Amino acid sequence: MENRMQRIQNKFFTVLLSYLTVFFVGCKEEGRLDHVDMNAPAPAQVTNVTVRNTPGGAVLKYTLPYDDNLLSVRAVYEIQPGVQREKESSFYKDSLVLEGFGDTRTYNVLLYSIGMNGKASEPVTQQINPTTAPVQLATKLLRETFGGVRIDIENPEKINLAVVLMGDTANLGYQVILETFYTSLENAVFAYRGLNSEQCDFSVFLRDRWNNLSDTVTATLTPWFEEIIPKTTWSEVRLPTDSWQTLSNDPTYILAKFWDGSPDYLRVAISNANSPLPQWQTWTLNQTIKMSRFKFWQYSAYPWQYYNPDEFELWGSMDPNPDGSWDESWIPLGKFECAKLKPSGLPFGEMTDEDIAFSRNGFDFELEENEFAPNPFVPVRYLRFKTNSILLGRPATTMVYLSEITIWGQIIN
Numbered sequence: 001m002e003n004r005m006q007r008i009q010n011k012f013f014t015v016l017l018s019y020l021t022v023f024f025v026g027c028k029e030e031g032r033l034d035h036v037d038m039n040a041p042a043p044a045q046v047t048n049v050t051v052r053n054t055p056g057g058a059v060l061k062y063t064l065p066y067d068d069n070l071l072s073v074r075a076v077y078e079i080q081p082g083v084q085r086e087k088e089s090s091f092y093k094d095s096l097v098l099e100g101f102g103d104t105r106t107y108n109v110l111l112y113s114i115g116m117n118g119k120a121s122e123p124v125t126q127q128i129n130p131t132t133a134p135v136q137l138a139t140k141l142l143r144e145t146f147g148g149v150r151i152d153i154e155n156p157e158k159i160n161l162a163v164v165l166m167g168d169t170a171n172l173g174y175q176v177i178l179e180t181f182y183t184s185l186e187n188a189v190f191a192y193r194g195l196n197s198e199q200c201d202f203s204v205f206l207r208d209r210w211n212n213l214s215d216t217v218t219a220t221l222t223p224w225f226e227e228i229i230p231k232t233t234w235s236e237v238r239l240p241t242d243s244w245q246t247l248s249n250d251p252t253y254i255l256a257k258f259w260d261g262s263p264d265y266l267r268v269a270i271s272n273a274n275s276p277l278p279q280w281q282t283w284t285l286n287q288t289i290k291m292s293r294f295k296f297w298q299y300s301a302y303p304w305q306y307y308n309p310d311e312f313e314l315w316g317s318m319d320p321n322p323d324g325s326w327d328e329s330w331i332p333l334g335k336f337e338c339a340k341l342k343p344s345g346l347p348f349g350e351m352t353d354e355d356i357a358f359s360r361n362g363f364d365f366e367l368e369e370n371e372f373a374p375n376p377f378v379p380v381r382y383l384r385f386k387t388n389s390i391l392l393g394r395p396a397t398t399m400v401y402l403s404e405i406t407i408w409g410q411i412i413n
Helices: 002-026 255-259 353-361
Strands: 047-054 057-063 070-080 083-090 095-099 107-115 124-128 139-145 148-154 161-167 176-183 187-192 200-207 217-221 235-237 279-297 311-317 331-337 363-366 379-387 404-411
Touching: 047 124, 057 107, 057 124, 070 095, 083 095, 139 200, 139 217, 148 161, 148 200, 161 187, 176 187, 235 255, 255 279, 255 404, 331 363, 331 379
Parallel strands: none
Antiparallel strands: 047 057, 057 095, 070 083, 070 107, 107 124, 139 148, 148 187, 161 176, 161 200, 200 217, 235 279, 279 363, 279 379, 279 404, 311 331, 311 379
């Protein structure tokens, strides 16, 4: 063990000295001083290779050769016919992690010992048998929903997935890609909207970052009827318990900005900075509807951050109590959460391009019967948006951004 540690230390200083020499000599106009022996033979092969097969890959362990010229161990393999990959591990480690395999057949892996001078040993051939790939472990459910179709994904390995939805919505006689969604969450839901209530063929499959594909799920579905609820009749209602005061009492941030037709960051409702949580706002639709779903937009200047609502509730009423109390005149329509829909699953302040695109497209929420809202599909004329927490956390008092909301359902009168 002592000898091995001494070899590693000597090798480290040799490599470091080589880089420093190249750096300093390169700054002068003198000839190059090379500490790497270009005439040294290739290192010996690795020995005692063992395999632990994993979902879509394998872990190879081996014994490194006793050779001061050794720099790394390289694995060369095909994950698909004609698609070659390489994975390299330094002389500090005695293992390699391989990934990207799409099925469970037998694969050959070539292991090379690489010298500091770039020379490679003769390969050691090792067979592996990856277990079921993560893209195959993920499950998908395709079903109809309001105004379109819905895809439910379970992704136990939490890998990066592309969810490809196809359909023949234009009656072409064949299916085309309608939209591709992206996620690395363990559980995710996606919806494709804007369809008529007509029978149509759909299919969905998953793709991982190595272009391995899952099997395809197909279904003949009829989207449920719904219509967009016009916002031109909506108006604010200030009940005694509501948090209706705006940030710094500035009329720029009134509640009506929540439905002015634009999620632009300059047109947003912002509550008073000293309002306690939870806080709620009320408005009337001035017509009676049965709601099916809604889309909610974050403040686009700060997606997934700060004072955007995270956990919130939506309530409906036909005739609310004028004292603003939460009595039986208010019916729960649903409890919702934004953070758990973040495609990357990254914590506060961190986001990917997919996260930003998802936020700018708006959050789709469906009303569903559950313990909190056992009967959400009731006639309503008034709505209440109750913010329980914001993406920044759970401060005692805070402002809340309400950027835009759009509602679908059926107009009764």
